[in-house]
Amino acid sequence: MLDHRQGQRSVAFLLGKPPRAGTLLPEVMALLNAADVDTAVHLPHDQPELPDWVAGAHLVVHRGLKWSALRSVAQLAEARVPCCNPPAAVALTRKRPALMALLSQAGLPVPLTVAVSDWQEARAAATTLSVIKTAEGGDGRGENVLAGTRGDLPGAPPFPGPYVVQPFIANDGWDRKLYVAGARVRSLLKPSPLAHGHVTGGAPIAVDDALSRLAGRVADVTGLEIFGVDFLMGEAGPVIVDVNPFPGFRGVGEGPAMITEHLLARLD
Incomplete structure (x- = not known):
């Protein structure tokens, strides 16, 4: 109390x-x-x-x-x-098709995202190497995601639907994540969950002006205040593959101070 x-x-x-x-x-x-x-x-x-x-x-x-x-x-x-965070912003992150559509409409770099209701539709949509995820997102753990084509994807659903299907983004094999609390942004380099599953922590990487602007644009579009942005470094630059509210900031040594600073600013 x-x-x-x-x-x-x-x-x-x-x-x-x-x-x-x-x-x-x-x-x-x-x-x-x-x-x-x-x-x-x-x-x-x-x-x-x-x-x-x-x-x-x-x-x-x-x-x-x-x-x-x-x-x-x-x-x-x-x-x-x-x-x-504003509850409407959190609700948005749990609806991957709507989230990706909104980010795309705002001109942010995201993969084409196709929503399907069942696993057989997901397999049929994977005519080329694709990434399949649950349509409900938000936890940021890299779970319930699988890559493949319809020829090598399992016949039975590996996790419950509905699903989204996205083209596989050619990249260097590493995931990158922005950790955002208000105006402060930090980033970690992590092994891809497609190969290693959920990985806690990671190696700190520099946040340049372009990544800071990317984080700010995601905040503006979604309304989130404390959040994570998962992105890959594609051939043309960063591609956002997920946004999740209030991640655990594991491996971000300044995480507690970043969040506290933002909450104190909200109280002023």
């Missing part, structure tokens, strides 16, 4: 699971507490009804919520409770 003393700034964290010691959010909360900001955690998946103190917070921060809990955050936003 939050302390609503006169002048006391407060942040309510609505989380999909309890924060573990040594991970991102406990560090962020400790930094906020050190800045004289009161923090408290509520787990909507365990207790769907939000306590009154949540709506009384100066800022609601949410991460890892299912659709039902995200709708509760949307109701808070409709009541003009400040929320980070």
Whole structure:
């Protein structure tokens, strides 16, 4: 429960699971507490009804919520409770066809994305080397993704649909990820999840002006404040293959400070 003393700034964290010691959010909360900001955690998946103190917070921060809990955050936003990230922006990232269409319309580099309802349609669409993913995205773990052509893709669905089919982007075999918190951007180089599955951490790489602008454009188009951008370095430059809200910032040493700085700015 939050302390609503006169002048006391407060942040309510609505989380999909309890924060573990040594991970991102406990560090962020400790930094906020050190800045004289009161923090408290509520787990909507365990207790769907939000306590009154949540709506009384100066800022609601949410991460890892299912659709039902995200709708509760949307109701808070409709009541003009400040929320980070905006729930509509998070909902957008879970609809890959809509997300990719919006980014494409804004002139951002994304692969052609075809939405299909079942696995056989996905296989049929993979006439050349393609990447198939679930149509619902957002977790940033590189799971539920497979590359191949219809001749070598499995006959049975390897994961539930619906799906999106994208052409395979020729690249150097490495994934790159931008980690964004407000105006601050960092980046890591990671092995491709197509070959190695979900990989935590990575090697830091420089963020040049072009990548900073790319992150800013994604923020403008989606409305996200704290997010990750997965991209490949194609022949013509970076190609965005996914956007996910509030990643874990593993391997980004400045991650907790970046997020805390942004949240403090939201409170001012």
